[in-house]
Every structure is written in structure tokens, then in C-alpha cells.
Amino acid sequence: MAEYLILIAEDENAYAAATPDVLQQVMEAHMRxxxxxxxxxxxxVEGRALQPTSTATTIRGDVxxxxxxxxxxxxxxxxxxxxARDLDHALEIGKLCxxxxxCVEVRPIRVFG
Amino acid sequence: MSxxxxxxxxxxxxxxxxxxxxxxxxxxxxxxxxxEWAFVLAATAxxxxxLDLAEECVQDAYAAALAAWxxxxxxxxPAAWLTTxxxxxxxxxxxxxxxxxxxxxxxxxxxxxxxxxxxxxxxxGEEDGPIPDDRLRLIFTCCHPALAREAQVALxxxxxxxxxxxxxxxxxxxxxxxxxxxxxxxxxxxxxxxxPYRVPGEAExxxxxxxxxxxxxxxxxxxxxxxxxxxLVRADLIERAIGLARMLHALMPxxxxxxxxxxxxxxxxxxxxxxxxxxxxxxxxxxxxRSCWDREVIAEGAALVREALRxxxxxxxxxxxAIAALHAEAPSYAETDWPQIAxxxxxxxxxxxxxxxxxxxxxxVAMARGPAAGLAQIGELEADGRLAGxxxxxxxxxxxxxxxxxxxxxxxxxxxxxxxxDNDAEREFLARRLTxxxxxxxx
Numbered sequence: 001m002a003e004y005l006i007l008i009a010e011d012e013n014a015y016a017a018a019t020p021d022v023l024q025q026v027m028e029a030h031m032r033x034x035x036x037x038x039x040x041x042x043x044x045v046e047g048r049a050l051q052p053t054s055t056a057t058t059i060r061g062d063v064x065x066x067x068x069x070x071x072x073x074x075x076x077x078x079x080x081x082x083x084a085r086d087l088d089h090a091l092e093i094g095k096l097c098x099x100x101x102x103c104v105e106v107r108p109i110r111v112f113g
Numbered sequence: 114m115s116x117x118x119x120x121x122x123x124x125x126x127x128x129x130x131x132x133x134x135x136x137x138x139x140x141x142x143x144x145x146x147x148x149e150w151a152f153v154l155a156a157t158a159x160x161x162x163x164l165d166l167a168e169e170c171v172q173d174a175y176a177a178a179l180a181a182w183x184x185x186x187x188x189x190x191p192a193a194w195l196t197t198x199x200x201x202x203x204x205x206x207x208x209x210x211x212x213x214x215x216x217x218x219x220x221x222x223x224x225x226x227x228x229x230x231x232x233x234x235x236x237x238g239e240e241d242g243p244i245p246d247d248r249l250r251l252i253f254t255c256c257h258p259a260l261a262r263e264a265q266v267a268l269x270x271x272x273x274x275x276x277x278x279x280x281x282x283x284x285x286x287x288x289x290x291x292x293x294x295x296x297x298x299x300x301x302x303x304x305x306x307x308x309p310y311r312v313p314g315e316a317e318x319x320x321x322x323x324x325x326x327x328x329x330x331x332x333x334x335x336x337x338x339x340x341x342x343x344x345l346v347r348a349d350l351i352e353r354a355i356g357l358a359r360m361l362h363a364l365m366p367x368x369x370x371x372x373x374x375x376x377x378x379x380x381x382x383x384x385x386x387x388x389x390x391x392x393x394x395x396x397x398x399x400x401x402x403r404s405c406w407d408r409e410v411i412a413e414g415a416a417l418v419r420e421a422l423r424x425x426x427x428x429x430x431x432x433x434x435a436i437a438a439l440h441a442e443a444p445s446y447a448e449t450d451w452p453q454i455a456x457x458x459x460x461x462x463x464x465x466x467x468x469x470x471x472x473x474x475x476x477x478v479a480m481a482r483g484p485a486a487g488l489a490q491i492g493e494l495e496a497d498g499r500l501a502g503x504x505x506x507x508x509x510x511x512x513x514x515x516x517x518x519x520x521x522x523x524x525x526x527x528x529x530x531x532x533x534x535d536n537d538a539e540r541e542f543l544a545r546r547l548t549x550x551x552x553x554x555x556x
Contacts (some may be wrong), residue, residue: 085308108306
């Protein structure tokens with residue numbers, strides 16, 4: 001098994017404008033995802049949601065600035081660290097990951113040594 | 114590497130063979146390179162666990178073959194000889210620097226058990242065991258959807274066809290360092306992201322196979338109409354594409370889309386000699402000398418189409434091949450079964466919704482029901498906007514306007530098409546047509 005990070009990039013404005021009903025659906029979709037991953041033979045090592053990019057602070061050298069390092073329509077809003085057999089398996093899991101206002105990116109975790 | 118001939122190394126006719134002619138051994142090696150590269154590399158990758166190492170060892174094996182075959186004669190089974198030699202080199206290299214190589218091995222999924230087959234004999238090492246045919250694993254790995262299309266194409270030419278980076282760079286009009294970087298990046302992704310070295314399972318097969326077929330077809334069309342520069346046909350790419358399609362058909366004889374692709378390529382290629390005149394000028398289907406079409410190749414392609422059309426829901430390559438077969442078997446352009454071709458384009462649009470297909474349908478409709486009907490469909494495509502910048506749209510539009518007698522409209526459309534192509538033969542053709550509708554320059 002290898003580790004992959006599933007980065008969830010979505011439109012933050014869509015979340016800000018979402019009704020409580022939609023937010024409820026998103027929560028349920030993530031709970032369903034947590035059940036589906038072990039069913040597919042994978043494992044969620046960790047999964048977290050981030051505060052919006054309006055709360056981000058960037059440090060470059062010594063300079064501290066307000067905001068994320070790049071302003072984009074879609075921003076990383078959360079992630080899952082998963083275990084999967086190979087990229088095909090990780091992509092199969094990634095396809096199940098909820099991202100109704102954007103997309104997910106699957107990145108292999110680098111192994112040193 | 115030992116001097117003992119490896120498995121399959123029984124000389125075909127004793128050492129005397131080498132004396133058959135001074136070029137016999139180099140010819141045999143060139144032939145084995147063309148025919149067996151994919152087999153040898155695919156089987157070596159399994160042992161090497163790394164595509165770069167496998168390539169190195171296979172290249173060494175081909176180099177070693179020159180001396181060995183000159184001394185011992187050309188082996189009866191050159192692929193087996195080369196594979197055994199390359200695999201031994203890989204094993205030696207792995208023993209030498211185990212630590213260096215072990216980091217991110219190629220992910221080799223075990224073979225699915227074959228019903229009724231005997232388990233491998235105890236103690237049979239990889240080195241001298243039966244050589245598996247891993248060519249499908251290799252081609253599916255090269256065409257993995259996690260790789261960009263251009264990387265899939267480059268890897269397929271490099272690993273499956275054994276072309277050098279220089280050759281690939283020339284074929285695609287890309288600088289050599291850029292092509293080398295593209296190949297290196299793709300190989301790195303295969304190991305770092307753990308793209309498995311396997312043939313996809315049944316559920317994924319249709320999509321994955323489509324990617325492989327798309328790459329082979331792209332190689333063919335790139336060879337058929339070079340994107341820029343002189344010469345309409347790049348014969349080597351065409352031969353490689355046909356070779357790949359034949360290989361895939363031999364490995365997957367029951368996949369109808371594979372038969373469809375092979376048929377489509379053969380039926381298109383049967384007309385190759387007539388696509389341009391002696392001066393290199395592009396000739397349209399209606400202007401080509403049908404007596405020079407390769408009837409044997411057309412018969413082979415048409416037979417594949419008939420076979421592949423059996424059963425429900427033909428895929429996009431089968432339908433395209435069926436259209437190509439109608440063209441190839443028609444006695445003349447005018448006597449072509451245009452209504453049936455237009456109908457097949459309707460079928461094609463249902464399985465493969467593409468504006469390019471819709472443009473081709475418009476051309477067929479123009480032939481079946483008149484230029485005005487075709488022009489109406491082209492108008493819809495222009496409004497749609499997805500074909501903006503596609504040179505064949507203004508070219509097709511110009512032709513229909515010309516046939517309707519709208520010279521001014523046709524001239525503008527020919528100019529639009531000219532602005533969009535860098536291919537010399539195509540430019541010459543369009544400029545000639547433009548002169549026909551505007552009168553000679555200076556009038």
C-alpha cells in the first residue's frame with residue numbers, strides 16, 4: 001500500500017452562498033465517502049477541512065502577508081490522506097470523493113530513504 | 114553476460130549462417146528491432162522493475178547480439194535470445210546496486226491465474242523461466258489516462274516501438290531536449306505515482322482501451338498529415354501505427370474496436386499513393402485515381418469491418434472504418450453511397466459526440482442532399498464555436514459555397530482556411546482553389 005493525498009479544490013464562494021440544506025448534503029456525502037473507502041479496500045489515514053482562504057496568511061522569507069499564496073477561483077478547502085494499492089486504486093477512491101463545487105487532485109506522498 | 118547462448122539460442126542453421134552474407138546479421142538485428150522490441154522490453158521490465166533500467170538492458174542486448182550472432186549464427190527465436198540476454202543484464206545490475214534501484218520499483222501485478230494451467234515449477238527463477246508476453250501491460254502503462262496525451266504518444270513510440278528520442282522529436286516537430294524532458298517526466302510519474310504495470314480489469318477496459326486506440330490513431334494521422342513542413346506523409350510514423358494496430362489486434366483478437374481501428378487505418382492507408390499528385394499537390398477523394406488504390410489492403414480492411422460490425426452497438430472506430438470501407442469500395446466519388454455514409458455519421462455522432470464528426474456528416478449530407486443542406490449544418494457548427502481555429506471547417510465551407518456558385522463567399526472561406534494551416538501541401542491546395550474562385554492573381 002502507498003499513501004496519496006486527495007486535495008479538494010472548490011469554489012469558496014459557492015460554499016459561502018450555499019443553503020443549510022446543501023451544506024447538509026455535503027456533510028452526508030463526506031460521511032458516505034468515509035464508508036466507501038474501506039469498502040473499496042483502501043483506508044483513510046486522516047481527513048480535514050480547512051478554513052477559507054480569507055483566513056490564510058502567507059510567509060515568504062520574513063515577509064508576512066494576508067491571504068493565500070495564489071488567488072484562484074478554486075482553492076484547497078480540505079484533504080484526505082489515504083492508503084491505496086497503486087494509482088489506479090487511488091483514482092478509483094478519488095472519484096468517490098465529494099467535490100460538488102470543484103475537483104480533487106490526487107498526489108502520491110513522497111517516500112524518503 | 115556469459116558466452117553461453119541463452120534460451121532460444123539454438124542457432125537456426127548452425128554457425129555457418131553468419132557466412133550467408135555480410136549484411137545478414139545486421140539485417141536480422143534490424144528486423145528483430147522492428148518486430149520484437151516491444152516483446153523484449155515488456156518482458157525485461159518485469160524483471161528490471163524499472164523502465165529506464167529495462168531500456169538500458171534491452172539496448173545492451175541488441176548491441177551484444179551483433180557479436181554473438183556473427184559468431185554463433187542468428188538464433189531460431191531472436192526475441193527469446195534478446196529477452197534472456199536483457200533479463201540477465203537486468204538481474205546483474207540489480208545485484209550490483211540493489212539499494213540504488215530498489216527505491217520506487219515498477220509496480221508489477223501478478224498474473225491472474227489461468228484456469229487449467231500448471232503452477233510454476235518449484236525453484237524456477239525469473240531468469241530462465243518461460244518468457245511472458247507482457248506487451249499489453251507495456252502499452253496500457255504507456256497510455257495510462259494519468260499521463261497527458263502527448264506523453265502517452267511519446268512513451269508509446271519510445272518504449273513500445275523502440276524509437277529514439279531524436280526520432281520522436283523530429284516526428285512531432287519538437288526540440289530534442291523538450292522531447293527528452295517529456296519522456297523523463299512521464300517515466301518519473303509512472304514510478305512516483307505508482308502507475309501499475311498491468312492490463313486493466315474488465316470494468317475499466319473499454320475506457321483504457323480507447324486511450325490506447327486513440328494514441329495509435331493519432332500516430333497514424335500525424336504521419337498521414339504532418340502538422341507542418343514539407344511532405345504530406347511521414348511514412349515511418351504510418352508504418353509504426355500500422356504495426357501497433359496489427360500487434361494489438363493479434364493480442365486482443367476479440368475486441369471489436371481494435372479490429373475497427375486496424376480496419377480504419379488500412380482502408381485509409383490503401384489510398385496513400387493517390388493522396389497527392391507527382392508534384393506533391395494534395396488531391397481530394399473525388400480527384401484521386403481509384404485504380405491505384407491498394408485493393409488487397411482494402412479487402413483486408415473491409416473483411417475486418419464486416420466481422421466487427423456483427424453484434425450490437427459498434428464503437429466509434431468500427432463505425433469510422435465502416436464509412437472508410439464504403440468510400441474505398443465505391444466505384445467512383447459520384448457513385449459513392451452517400452445516404453448510407455450520412456446515416457453512419459448519425460450513428461457515429463451518437464457514440465462519439467464530436468464537432469469534427471458533425472463536420473464530416475455535413476460534408477456527407479451535402480453529397481447526399483445537395484450543398485445547401487450541408488452548408489446549413491456547417492452554419493450550426495460555426496455558431497457552436499467549438500471548431501474555431503479548425504482548418505477543415507472553412508475549407509469544407511469554401512467547397513460548398515463554390516459548388517453553389519458563391520465565389521466571393523468561397524474566396525473568403527479559402528482565405529480563412531489558409532490562415533489556419535502550416536502544411537505545405539495543404540496550403541498549395543487551398544491557394545490553388547482560391548485562385549480558381551477569384552481568377553488568376555493580378556486580374
